[in-house]
Amino acid sequence: MYAQRLGTTVDSEEALAELGLEAPTSKEAIRRAYLRSVRRHSPERDPGGFKRVRDAYDLLRDAPWLWGETLEAGSPSATPLPGPLARSSPIADRTEAMPEMAPQAGAAEEELPGALLAVRNDEPTSLVPWRDIEEILRLLEDGKLAEARRLNQSLDRHITELGIGPREIGAHGIARWTLVEELLALEGVASEQLIQELAAGVRSGDFEEADRLRQKGGWRLRRAFAAKAPRLNQALVAPAGVPRFRQGFTRWSWIWVGWVALHVCRACFGSFFATEQPPRPAQVTATANGANGPRTAKGPAQESLVAAARAIDEAVQYSDCNTVREHWPSYERGVREAGFAWSRDNYAGRRKRALDVCAELTDELVEVP
Amino acid sequence: MSGAHVGIDLGTTYSLVAIVQDGEPKVIPNALGELLTPSAVNVDGDRVLVGRAARARALTHPEATAVSFKRDMGTDRKYRLSGRTFTPEELSALVLAQLKSDAEAALGVEVEEAVVTVPAYFGELQRRATRHACDLAGLHVERIINEPTAAALAYGLHHRERELRAIVLDLGGGTFDVTALEIMEGVIEIQASAGDTRLGGEDFVDVMVEHCLDWLAKERGAELANDAVGKARLREACELAKRRLSEGAETLVAVPGLPTSKGQVDFELPVSRVRLEERSQALLDRMVPPIERALRDAGRRASDSHEVLLVGGATRMPCVASLAAKLFGRLPLRSLSPDEAVALGAAVQAALKAGDSAVADVVATDVAPFSLGIATGQELQGSLVEGIFSPIIERGTVLPASRVERFCTMSSGQTLLKIEVFQGEHARCERNQRIGEFMVRDIPPRPAGTESVDVRFSYDMNGVLDVDATIVSTKKGTTFTIERSAGRLSRRELEAARARLARLKFHPRETLPNITAVSRADALYAELVGQERAQLGRALSVFRAALESQDRKLIDEQREALLAILVALGKREPR
Numbered sequence: 035m036y037a038q039r040l041g042t043t044v045d046s047e048e049a050l051a052e053l054g055l056e057a058p059t060s061k062e063a064i065r066r067a068y069l070r071s072v073r074r075h076s077p078e079r080d081p082g083g084f085k086r087v088r089d090a091y092d093l094l095r096d097a098p099w100l101w102g103e104t105l106e107a108g109s110p111s112a113t114p115l116p117g118p119l120a121r122s123s124p125i126a127d128r129t130e131a132m133p134e135m136a137p138q139a140g141a142a143e144e145e146l147p148g149a150l151l152a153v154r155n156d157e158p159t160s161l162v163p164w165r166d167i168e169e170i171l172r173l174l175e176d177g178k179l180a181e182a183r184r185l186n187q188s189l190d191r192h193i194t195e196l197g198i199g200p201r202e203i204g205a206h207g208i209a210r211w212t213l214v215e216e217l218l219a220l221e222g223v224a225s226e227q228l229i230q231e232l233a234a235g236v237r238s239g240d241f242e243e244a245d246r247l248r249q250k251g252g253w254r255l256r257r258a259f260a261a262k263a264p265r266l267n268q269a270l271v272a273p274a275g276v277p278r279f280r281q282g283f284t285r286w287s288w289i290w291v292g293w294v295a296l297h298v299c300r301a302c303f304g305s306f307f308a309t310e311q312p313p314r315p316a317q318v319t320a321t322a323n324g325a326n327g328p329r330t331a332k333g334p335a336q337e338s339l340v341a342a343a344r345a346i347d348e349a350v351q352y353s354d355c356n357t358v359r360e361h362w363p364s365y366e367r368g369v370r371e372a373g374f375a376w377s378r379d380n381y382a383g384r385r386k387r388a389l390d391v392c393a394e395l396t397d398e399l400v401e402v403p
Numbered sequence: 404m405s406g407a408h409v410g411i412d413l414g415t416t417y418s419l420v421a422i423v424q425d426g427e428p429k430v431i432p433n434a435l436g437e438l439l440t441p442s443a444v445n446v447d448g449d450r451v452l453v454g455r456a457a458r459a460r461a462l463t464h465p466e467a468t469a470v471s472f473k474r475d476m477g478t479d480r481k482y483r484l485s486g487r488t489f490t491p492e493e494l495s496a497l498v499l500a501q502l503k504s505d506a507e508a509a510l511g512v513e514v515e516e517a518v519v520t521v522p523a524y525f526g527e528l529q530r531r532a533t534r535h536a537c538d539l540a541g542l543h544v545e546r547i548i549n550e551p552t553a554a555a556l557a558y559g560l561h562h563r564e565r566e567l568r569a570i571v572l573d574l575g576g577g578t579f580d581v582t583a584l585e586i587m588e589g590v591i592e593i594q595a596s597a598g599d600t601r602l603g604g605e606d607f608v609d610v611m612v613e614h615c616l617d618w619l620a621k622e623r624g625a626e627l628a629n630d631a632v633g634k635a636r637l638r639e640a641c642e643l644a645k646r647r648l649s650e651g652a653e654t655l656v657a658v659p660g661l662p663t664s665k666g667q668v669d670f671e672l673p674v675s676r677v678r679l680e681e682r683s684q685a686l687l688d689r690m691v692p693p694i695e696r697a698l699r700d701a702g703r704r705a706s707d708s709h710e711v712l713l714v715g716g717a718t719r720m721p722c723v724a725s726l727a728a729k730l731f732g733r734l735p736l737r738s739l740s741p742d743e744a745v746a747l748g749a750a751v752q753a754a755l756k757a758g759d760s761a762v763a764d765v766v767a768t769d770v771a772p773f774s775l776g777i778a779t780g781q782e783l784q785g786s787l788v789e790g791i792f793s794p795i796i797e798r799g800t801v802l803p804a805s806r807v808e809r810f811c812t813m814s815s816g817q818t819l820l821k822i823e824v825f826q827g828e829h830a831r832c833e834r835n836q837r838i839g840e841f842m843v844r845d846i847p848p849r850p851a852g853t854e855s856v857d858v859r860f861s862y863d864m865n866g867v868l869d870v871d872a873t874i875v876s877t878k879k880g881t882t883f884t885i886e887r888s889a890g891r892l893s894r895r896e897l898e899a900a901r902a903r904l905a906r907l908k909f910h911p912r913e914t915l916p917n918i919t920a921v922s923r924a925d926a927l928y929a930e931l932v933g934q935e936r937a938q939l940g941r942a943l944s945v946f947r948a949a950l951e952s953q954d955r956k957l958i959d960e961q962r963e964a965l966l967a968i969l970v971a972l973g974k975r976e977p978r
Contacts, residue, residue: 069588076766077864078755081803084768088801193830195692199774200792200830208830209781209788236783269786286816351815351851387815387850 049090064094163203167211174233216263223258245270339368355392406515408757410749415473415576418442419746420502423754426761428747433505434915443470444494446484451907453501459922465631474577477529492532496539516543518753522578523549523772524598527826527838551582552769553748554714559591567709575715577603581693583701591767595700597693604717610683611641628662648676649719659932680722700799711735714744774798778823778832790832795860803863811855816848841883843872920962942968
């Protein structure tokens with residue numbers, strides 16, 4: 035899911051004024067000014083004022099003029115209060131502190147016991163999960179299950195102990211990791227070959243071979259697969275690009291249930307409805323059935339129609355007008371050939387969505403006469 | 404005169420209540436004149452005993468006594484005491500009610516408001532359970548603060564002029580907390596907190612008990628009989644031995660007449676400090692990761708700290724102090740009383756909150772110990788991976804805090820968005836603690852990713868989380884407050900629990916010293932043999948006769964005599 039932090043509304047001029055500073059100054063001075071302001075606006079007595087002061091400080095801490103300031107400038111011996119003192123998010127750790135901390139670690143080496151040194155001399159911790167997740171996938175692809183499991187355990191411990199946050203791993207990384215854990219859970223359920231193919235699929239996005247193997251495994255495997263690895267199962271079952279409505283039982287579900295109920299009723303009490311129903315407009319009947327009676331598209335014709343529909347749906351999701359424009363004529367043609375009966379709902383809905391995305395295409399998206 | 408504002412340290416083994424008077428925080432003594440009230444509850448019929456007497460009865464009536472229930476706060480565990488069922492909240496409420504009445508008796512005024520401390524690493528559910536306990540005890544509590552923060556306040560009160568960075572290691576009876584703080588420009592700034600809610604002095608006692616049982620199995624080929632009194636006595640003996648090992652290098656764990664699978668055994672086992680430290684190495688190792696994490700979050704190195712403060716009774720153990728010295732390269736500070744610092748700090752906070760002018764210039768800022776966020780999904784290789792934790796207020800954010808993040812719909816035509824609120828650090832939601840959920844409705848149906856919702860988290864100093872979600876295109880908002888009283892207990896259940904507790908009666912204040920003396924004598928009687936046992940038995944029966952006579956003066960005299968004998972005989976008596 036896409037997420038973005040909204041920009042803060044204060045600019046650095048205002049922020050400096052809030053902290054009682056006149057000109058851009060050093061990190062240390064900004065911090066002292068912030069703490070002096072906190073004394074005036076304590077979180078206890080003046081929460082609103084404290085929030086303003088804190089926002090100003092958060093903004094100034096990452097001010098552009100401080101980017102050049104290194105940690106060496108404030109080493110423990112030079113000033114009583116050195117270095118990166120406060121940091122609100124682990125992200126800051128990644129971007130500024132870690133690369134600069136590494137060369138300094140040597141100085142403190144004698145004082146620190148082994149366990150703590152491991153943290154300091156390591157590469158930036160946020161890279162570790164990524165590297166490990168990829169490594170586990172590679173091991174799984176090579177069929178080295180036991181090794182993959184071990185690495186996964188050490189990764190889990192590493193992340194938990196160091197408290198590497200979700201933001202550092204990233205949603206994409208977490209998603210990949212989730213799939214990896216599902217793959218590991220499949221051990222004993224699926225054949226080794228299937229797990230290898232799945233791992234390859236997670237890396238490349240091509241699940242065709244894995245899907246074939248799964249289908250061959252019979253219903254027992256399919257059921258176990260769906261239970262142990264629901265997300266992977268979804269990847270195999272659902273073709274990419276087709277939107278899935280994941281909103282549970284809503285208004286639309288009721289309409290659908292109503293529609294089904296109506297048709298069931300009509301099938302049972304057809305004669306009753308027939309007398310009540312008004313005659314259909316002639317035009318629709320003529321289009322649907324045509325001069326030669328109802329036609330259905332089969333074979334290659336239907337395949338190209340489905341392909342065009344998928345391409346349009348996918349393009350609509352990414353608001354990609356060019357692709358919609360490219361595929362629309364063939365889709366339009368396909369629908370006409372297949373007959374209007376192919377799917378009235380699909381056609382109308384798809385057309386509406388396409389128009390939502392590319393309003394200027396009205397002329398090109400001609401309606402079926 | 405208006406009511407008193409007190410600070411309460413609700414601990415796993417001991418609880419304290421303190422108040423700021425004339426600008427100085429001090430601990431209020433209980434009915435027995437002691438500062439520490441053991442967090443133990445004994446129920447006898449509809450009579451409740453809390454404190455020292457209940458603690459002594461844990462040895463003689465283990466089935467009617469509960470101890471260490473703080474460890475089960477926020478869980479569904481139930482305690483059965485003399486046929487009644489209690490939740491950990493209710494037991495804590497009984498301790499709080501006792502502390503409240505002790506404070507009121509000593510101060511001569513009502514307690515108007517209290518500040519209660521919890522371990523920094525207590526999660527939302529455990530904090531909510533603590534609030535319920537306060538409600539049940541009839542205490543007005545708005546603010547719950549973290550124990551290391553309180554200790555830092557107690558320390559910072561006298562060191563505001565200095566500029567320093569410190570680490571507080573708080574190893575209590577049941578929990579371990581690490582807090583990194585800095586005092587600069589007169590502001591006490593908490594920079595990071597980390598910890599382990601299931602690591603404390605009690606675990607070291609468990610190690611001792613295990614050691615004794617191993618020895619019993621190996622040397623005598625016997626197992627401990629399934630007998631509550633025997634187990635309680637062995638545990639008590641181990642606890643006292645553990646304390647003695649903080650002073651001396653070797654001690655004796657002695658339990659005469661311990662019931663085992665091979666009959667009664669006069670259990671005697673010398674244990675050395677080195678042996679205890681060897682066996683508890685795993686516990687000591689568990690202290691290191693939270694320390695590393697707090698340092699990392701604060702952006703500090705171990706060698707940066709000017710002071711290491713040790714708080715909590717278990718830090719008296721030399722192995723804990725030497726671990727701290729090894730990690731930080733300096734000797735830990737011992738000027739703070741490890742038992743009282745937290746309660747004193749809570750009293751400072753209560754005075755701050757009440758606007759007491761004596762502490763008006765104390766300014767402290769605290770941080771959120773956990774990340775708070777919502778569950779999101781991610782499309783990956785055609786499959787939808789759900790349950791990804793997206794933090795909004797990250798741990799280490801200074802409180803009060805308010806943060807906004809924008810999220811978008813996952814599928815085309817989506818009109819409904821479920822916002823599940825989680826607390827924790829793991830990347831996946833199922834491994835974090837779920838604290839609430841709500842729905843955002845009426846999102847215009849549009850293609851996936853084109854409709855977005857701004858989710859704002861506001862977390863205030865009292866630990867109340869407000870979540871509101873605004874649909875960006877229609878400006879329609881939904882607000883949701885993770886309510887203090889919501890959670891495991893509903894309002895009605897809370898009322899029922901309050902009524903149930905109201906039926907219980909506390910012993911009258913003036914009889915408490917007598918009951919405590921008898922309970923302690925009973926507990927010691929079981930531990931003694933021969934001459935000493937007979938001597939104690941005689942003193943006890945004389946005191947019982949005095950109690951019958953109801954002569955105030957005689958009772959007081961005989962009680963003092965009994966207490967003197969208890970002290971003389973009870974070489975194992977704590978402190």
